[in-house]
Structures are given as structure tokens and as C-alpha cells.
Amino acid sequence: MNHPVLDHDVLVIGAGGAGLRAAIEASAQGANVGVVTKSLLGKAHTVMAEGGMAAALANTDDRDSWRVHFADTMRGGQYLNNWTMAEHHAKEAPARVRELEAWGAVFDRTKDGRILQRNFGGHRYPRLAHVGDRTGLEMIRTLQDHGVHQGLDVYMEHTIVALLVDSGRVAGAFGYDRERGRFKVFRSKAIVMATGGLGRAYRVTSNSWEYTGDGYALAYNAGAALQDLEFIQFHPTGMVWPPSVQGILVTEGVRGEGGVLLNKEGRRFMFDDIPDNYKSQTADNEEEGWRYTQGDKNARRPPELLTRDHVARCINREVKAGRGSPHGGVFLDIAWIKKKLPNSAEHIKRKLPSMYHQFKQLADLDITTTPMEIGPTTHYTMGGIRVDGDTQMSTLPGLFAAGEAAAGLHGANRLGGNSLSDLVVFGKRAGEHAAAFAKQHGAAKIDDAQVAAAETQALAPFDRGTTGENPYAIQHDLQAMMQDLVGIVRQESEMKQALEKLQGLRARARNVGIGGNREYNNGWHTAIDLPNLLTVSEAIARAAVERKESRGAHFREDYPDKSNEYATFNFVIQKAADGSMQLSRVPIPPMPDELKQVVDENK
Ligand SMILES: Cc1cc2nc3c(=O)[nH]c(=O)nc-3n(C[C@H](O)[C@H](O)[C@H](O)COP(=O)(O)OP(=O)(O)OC[C@H]3O[C@@H](n4cnc5c(N)ncnc54)[C@H](O)[C@@H]3O)c2cc1C
Numbered sequence: 001m002n003h004p005v006l007d008h009d010v011l012v013i014g015a016g017g018a019g020l021r022a023a024i025e026a027s028a029q030g031a032n033v034g035v036v037t038k039s040l041l042g043k044a045h046t047v048m049a050e051g052g053m054a055a056a057l058a059n060t061d062d063r064d065s066w067r068v069h070f071a072d073t074m075r076g077g078q079y080l081n082n083w084t085m086a087e088h089h090a091k092e093a094p095a096r097v098r099e100l101e102a103w104g105a106v107f108d109r110t111k112d113g114r115i116l117q118r119n120f121g122g123h124r125y126p127r128l129a130h131v132g133d134r135t136g137l138e139m140i141r142t143l144q145d146h147g148v149h150q151g152l153d154v155y156m157e158h159t160i161v162a163l164l165v166d167s168g169r170v171a172g173a174f175g176y177d178r179e180r181g182r183f184k185v186f187r188s189k190a191i192v193m194a195t196g197g198l199g200r201a202y203r204v205t206s207n208s209w210e211y212t213g214d215g216y217a218l219a220y221n222a223g224a225a226l227q228d229l230e231f232i233q234f235h236p237t238g239m240v241w242p243p244s245v246q247g248i249l250v251t252e253g254v255r256g257e258g259g260v261l262l263n264k265e266g267r268r269f270m271f272d273d274i275p276d277n278y279k280s281q282t283a284d285n286e287e288e289g290w291r292y293t294q295g296d297k298n299a300r301r302p303p304e305l306l307t308r309d310h311v312a313r314c315i316n317r318e319v320k321a322g323r324g325s326p327h328g329g330v331f332l333d334i335a336w337i338k339k340k341l342p343n344s345a346e347h348i349k350r351k352l353p354s355m356y357h358q359f360k361q362l363a364d365l366d367i368t369t370t371p372m373e374i375g376p377t378t379h380y381t382m383g384g385i386r387v388d389g390d391t392q393m394s395t396l397p398g399l400f401a402a403g404e405a406a407a408g409l410h411g412a413n414r415l416g417g418n419s420l421s422d423l424v425v426f427g428k429r430a431g432e433h434a435a436a437f438a439k440q441h442g443a444a445k446i447d448d449a450q451v452a453a454a455e456t457q458a459l460a461p462f463d464r465g466t467t468g469e470n471p472y473a474i475q476h477d478l479q480a481m482m483q484d485l486v487g488i489v490r491q492e493s494e495m496k497q498a499l500e501k502l503q504g505l506r507a508r509a510r511n512v513g514i515g516g517n518r519e520y521n522n523g524w525h526t527a528i529d530l531p532n533l534l535t536v537s538e539a540i541a542r543a544a545v546e547r548k549e550s551r552g553a554h555f556r557e558d559y560p561d562k563s564n565e566y567a568t569f570n571f572v573i574q575k576a577a578d579g580s581m582q583l584s585r586v587p588i589p590p591m592p593d594e595l596k597q598v599v600d601e602n603k
Helices: 017-028 066-076 083-102 135-150 214-221 276-281 286-293 308-320 335-339 344-351 353-363 418-440 448-467 471-485 492-510 522-546 593-601
Strands: 005-013 033-036 153-155 158-166 169-177 183-193 232-239 260-262 330-333 372-381 399-401 569-575 581-587
Touching: 005 017, 005 153, 005 169, 005 418, 017 033, 017 135, 017 183, 017 418, 033 158, 033 183, 066 083, 066 593, 083 135, 083 418, 135 418, 158 183, 158 214, 158 448, 158 522, 169 448, 183 214, 183 418, 183 448, 214 399, 214 522, 214 569, 232 308, 232 353, 260 308, 308 330, 308 372, 335 344, 344 353, 399 418, 448 522, 471 492, 471 522, 492 522, 522 569, 522 581
Parallel strands: 005 033, 005 183, 033 153, 183 399
Antiparallel strands: 158 169, 169 183, 232 372, 260 330, 330 372, 569 581
16 A cells, blocks of 8 residues: 555544534544545535524523423424433533633624524524524634644545444545545544535535535445434525525525515415424414514514424425415515514614625525525435434444434434534534544554555546546436435335436446546546445435335325324434345334423423
């Protein structure tokens, strides 16, 4: 082997919020830490987060507490959540927010100088600490500054293509630098996978180019188990027009600030369909909904702030019934608040500056005067790498996972704002336990044969040259197929068709070819990402076929109701010895009585 070998106690793959928080913690525990990121430091997908991070600080409404946050998260996740994680998350998020503040994050303020909190779907009280609608930027900037001073080694524009294992534990990772296309071996005693999600498996998505499901596929190929992949969140509000910007997110903060959803008849259709388990918490008239968004503690939330899965399906229904907007969405109107607030234009620009600029620049539309056209967009992966709820270690010893790469916290549906807090709560835990694992276990041995196999596979597209299949064409066909056949409304016959088509796409991917050289060759990078996208797409489709019910983000037209049979286990996916994908049902341990009581008291 003639590649450089870089040694670290803990290697963190991913420099988003989860990766950076894990790296900071591992380093604080005395570990020598390396951080690898596909893009530049500061550019990870977390930077795009808008609305805020959920934590029961109880600054804006003193009725809030970890107990209510826990109950909201479990109800939102339809009780498939890992309740240990939901408990840690609800209890630890406030401390993680204050820690960010101590490290320099400048959150928006209440009049008396505390961290301001805003309303978001599924959260009973205003709970999201935020920085206008640019919360992710502030979070990344803060973590990056803190991490750099902690002495991390950062490998920017490096992509990991395989994990290396030794005697059943993780030993390191193999990757290339995007600029020169040269390979490197990272030898490490523990790894934290913080690679984010897989939105690029779909045609319409809010996700950036980095989200090709690499972490899930890397972990799966190395022998770790995945979980809950059928639960893909379709955010209700993405841009639909013009076509070049389709899918770009319109933050839930718009609805939190009083924005309403209208069909082409001008009717607030969300009042038509309020799920039974949310009826007691939802406003029954428009005036009450407005008062809620303005902080009236006696008012209940408007139906636009029901959970994302439900709102997305209601929008889908309006469009299918021919009551949609001209370009296939519905209307999101914040301009209407001029009837309520004299200085509404300034108010909107101050509360939602990015949304104002986004629509002005990309759609030539002024949101302070005109309703937006929006529709559902692939947004978030609730499933991911199966981890222990306390340590974040996966089923492969030495491999940890945090943030969107990990499964468990969100169950069948994530509440908005619960991801940014997830990143820092479980990033910290993963970093701490990875450092401890590294201390307890010596360096593992790098197997040259594994490195050689990964290198051969990575270079194969060059051998086939431009006569091979075009990687972009396969990616395009995969995205269209997943959008059409395993999308927001699912049925068995279509998903079985998807599984068949996946075999054809895999065959094409085995014959993928590219020209040029290894320097900044985007075609090559796309060819390398393809098998990851195919693996995660297969995992989504297999689990979605088997879940013969509708729950959370997973909606089956052929099984439109929830079924008790499916309420007690997670679907877990592993690679079998023959290379096939195996699905099993793993029971969820019963919730302890004290947590059951928390759920009951918040019904
Ligand atoms: C537009 C938008 C707005 C959002 N707003 C909110 C919000 O207001 N509140 C909220 O809670 N959530 C929000 N979310 C969700 C939230 O932002 C994400 O879930 C979260 O940022 C994911 O963070 P992460 O640390 O897990 O991964 P990321 O921030 O995506 O980081 C992944 C990292 O992994 C690296 N990586 C990936 N693959 C490889 C590889 N093979 N080799 C090396 N490196 C790799 C990437 O380069 C990147 O550095 C939003 C999402 C979007 C798209």
C-alpha cells in the first residue's frame, strides 16, 4: 500500500453540527481528533438550517419543561422513538443551547434579554431558540470557531468511500481528496459518523449536494445495522416555482410567525382535517390561531402548525383534488398579517430576512405583499444508523453515529427544530463515548486487502471510460423513480416496481464510466456516490413495503390506518453474508412507568 496513513484516536466523518460537536467533545476528553468533510469547513448542510433549535428553556412560556418536550417528541414520532434518546434530548437540550451562547452564538432576545423562543409545528409551547431565520449559520460559525481553537485536524474536501474493519471492530477509513483525487488511509481507534442525510435520492429536495446517504451505506457495508429507513420526512413547504429552484425550503418559521395555507379558492384547508390526537391542542377558529402565533398563552396553535407529515399530506390532497396553485402547489400567505399589524412589511423582513431575500431573488416575489406558492419537498431522514441510546455506538464496535446519520430520536416523524438540538446533544455524547472507546482499545490493524479492494472499486469508472454508463443519467433516473414510486403517498405495487427498477439501476451503475483525470472530476465523484444512493434507496423501499400501515411520515394508500401490530418494533436492516439486504423486526423495549406518566400527563 502506498497511500499516506493518518493516525487519530477519533475520526469524525462530517463537519456539520453533529460532527463538530462530537469533535469538540472528543478533543476535550484528550483524544487526538481528525475531522473529514466532503465540502469546506463551515459549508456543511447544517449551515442551511433556518427556523431554530428546540429546547425547553421556558423563556417565552414558563409552562414549558423537559417533560412537555419529551411528550411532544414522542407523540410526533408516533411512539416508535428510542425513548432513552428522547429523554436525554429533552433534558439536555437547554444546557447545549446555553453552551452555544457561552461559546459566542448570538441568539435573538426577549425584551428582558433572555434567549427568544418561537413557535414550531408539534411543539406545545414556543420552544425554538433562533437567530432570525439563519440559525444554522450561527450554530456552525460558533462550533467551528470553538473547534478550531480546540486543535482539531480538519481534512476539507475529502470524501470517505469505505470503512476499514479489524476483527469485528472499526479500524479506520479510506477516502480521497476531491481536489487532486489522491487516496488517503485514516487509521483510528473510534469513528463518529456524522454525515447527515440522503435527500439526493429524490428529485425534489431541500437537501444540498452532500446528502447522498454516504454514512448509512458506509456503516451498512461495514456490518452495522440501519433502522427506520421507511420514514422520510417530506417538508410541507418547499418552493415550487420557478422550476430551477423547486424543492428549496421555505422555513416553518413563516407559519410560526402567522403565515397561513390557502388553496386556490382562498380557503384555509388545514381546518378541514385535524387528527384526533391533536384536536384538544389545536385552534378551532382563525382568530384563536392568530392569537397563538402572537404569544397569547390562552390560545391553541393554528392547524398550519400540526406535524409536518400531516400538513404535507393535506397539501398533496388539495393539489390532487384540483384546488392547488398554478404551478402544482398551494399558497402560503404571510402578507395577510397587514390586516393585523400596521408595520407588517418591516416586521416580516425582520423576522424572516432570508425568506424575504430568497423569494425576491429567486422568484421575483415580495412575500410582504404576495402569497408564496409552495409544495412538499424531501427534507429529512428519521431513520439511519442504529445506535445505543446512551453512548451512540452502533452495532459495529468503535463506530458511533450522531445527528441525521443516526436513527432513534425522532421515531416516525421529526418535529421541526428537534434536529439542531439533536446535533449538539448527541454530538456531545458520541464524542465523549468515542474518546472513551479509543482510550480503552488500542489501535486496530489496517488490512491492506480492504484498502486495495476499495481503491479498485473507486477507480473502476476510469477503466470503463466514456463508453460506460453516464453517472448523472443513472442518478437522474433513480431520483425520478424514488419520487414517483416511493414518495409521499405509497402503495405496494409501486414500491415493488421500484425494487425491480433498482436492480436495473444497479446493473447500470456497475457499468458506470467516466473520462478525464482525477483532479476535481465531478463525474467521478458522482459515480462514487451512486452505490450509496442505490443502497439507501433499496433500504427505504424494502422497509416501506413491509410497513403495512400508515404512521408518521410513512403513508400507505393501501393501508391508510395505523395498526397496533406495527407499533411495537423498529425495522432493522443489515447486510447478510451473501451480500443481500435483510430486514428484521426488533421490538422496542417497554417505556418505564415514570416516562409513561410524563406522556399521560401531557396528553
Ligand atoms: C434548508 C433546511 C433548513 C433546515 N432548518 C432546520 C431548523 O430550522 N431546525 C432544525 O432543527 N433542523 C433544520 N433542518 C435540518 C437540519 O439542518 C439537519 O438535519 C442537520 O443540519 C444535519 O446536521 P448533521 O450534522 O447531521 O449533518 P450535516 O450538517 O449535513 O453535515 C454532514 C457532513 O458530512 C459530510 N459528509 C457527508 N458524506 C461524507 C463522506 N462520504 N465523506 C466525508 N464527509 C462526508 C458533509 O460534507 C458534511 O460536512 C433544516 C434542513 C434544511 C435542508
